Amino acid sequence: MRLPRLNLFGALALLFAPLAWGADVSEPGMSAEADVIVIDTIRARLSLVDRDLEVARILPTPLVGLYLVELKRQGFLYATGDGQYLIEGDMYRVLDAGTVVNLTDARRNVLRREMLSAVSRDEMIVFAPEGEVRAVLSVFTDVDCGYCRKLHKEMPRLNEFGIEVRYLAYPRSGVATASYDKMVTAWCSEDPQDAITRLKLGQELAALSCDSPVAEQYELGQSIGVRGTPALILESGEMLPGYLPADELAKRLGVGDG
Numbered sequence: 463m464r465l466p467r468l469n470l471f472g473a474l475a476l477l478f479a480p481l482a483w484g485a486d487v488s489e490p491g492m493s494a495e496a497d498v499i500v501i502d503t504i505r506a507r508l509s510l511v512d513r514d515l516e517v518a519r520i521l522p523t524p525l526v527g528l529y530l531v532e533l534k535r536q537g538f539l540y541a542t543g544d545g546q547y548l549i550e551g552d553m554y555r556v557l558d559a560g561t562v563v564n565l566t567d568a569r570r571n572v573l574r575r576e577m578l579s580a581v582s583r584d585e586m587i588v589f590a591p592e593g594e595v596r597a598v599l600s601v602f603t604d605v606d607c608g609y610c611r612k613l614h615k616e617m618p619r620l621n622e623f624g625i626e627v628r629y630l631a632y633p634r635s636g637v638a639t640a641s642y643d644k645m646v647t648a649w650c651s652e653d654p655q656d657a658i659t660r661l662k663l664g665q666e667l668a669a670l671s672c673d674s675p676v677a678e679q680y681e682l683g684q685s686i687g688v689r690g691t692p693a694l695i696l697e698s699g700e701m702l703p704g705y706l707p708a709d710e711l712a713k714r715l716g717v718g719d720g
Contacts, residue, residue, distance in 0.1 A: 503543065503545050504529060504531060508545065516534040517534070520541075523540070525553070538566055551566075575697075575698070581682070585679070588628050590626045598625070598628060601627055601692050605662050606633075609704065610662065625711070625715060629658065631649065631676040631679040633676070642677075688701075
């Protein structure tokens with residue numbers, strides 16, 4: 463199902479402020495699910511539209527009578543309590559200071575944090591600084607992606623800032639492809655750091671196979687909105703789609719100069 467989408471706030475993009483769903487907004491019930499009757503009603507109406515539409519959660523919003531419907535894979539919808547009206551798009555709130563807050567995007571950040579926290583660090587390929595870890599950057603990466611390779615070359619600089627980089631697999635071509643096989647080889651190697659570095663340099667490695675998390679991480683990436691690589695996830699849950707230089711990333715993570 464695809465509903466029309468209209469971006470009314472593109473010109474206000476620079477005014478958006480990060481805000482967790484319900485944080486700093488004095489609205490009751492923002493962290494709790496809607497009541498059972500509303501949940502059952504909305505689920506029933508959505509099933510009439512598409513029986514395969516999987517609802518993860520239904521939450522109240524600051525707008526009385528309108529509910530946020532979190533879908534397991536397809537993102538978000540808004541629905542009235544009787545389920546008769548649906549809206550696809552983001553909800554914004556204008557604060558007294560004139561700042562525009564994207565409440566939906568903030569909720570996306572919360573969910574990304576939750577989903578990434580469920581992934582064991584041992585299932586990632588981690589490049590940690592020698593000294594104190596001052597920030598963590600999770601990166602969905604592909605060994606055949608040009609900008610992924612460019613970012614990887616800046617790993618020493620990122621580590622100098624105290625940034626720990628945690629790679630998750632996202633073969634853009636999908637499962638059961640050449641890129642997927644290369645990433646399985648990296649994750650199955652005795653030295654995954656060396657293997658992924660060599661693959662990102664374009665070197666050929668003997669194919670390996672094991673019970674790797676590559677397919678699972680690829681599906682996770684799709685679930686949280688990754689559409690290309692590198693996809694950079696900050697500790698806040700904010701996703702930066704695309705390459706940024708190490709110095710700029712350090713500033714975004716609060717550990718750089720300036």
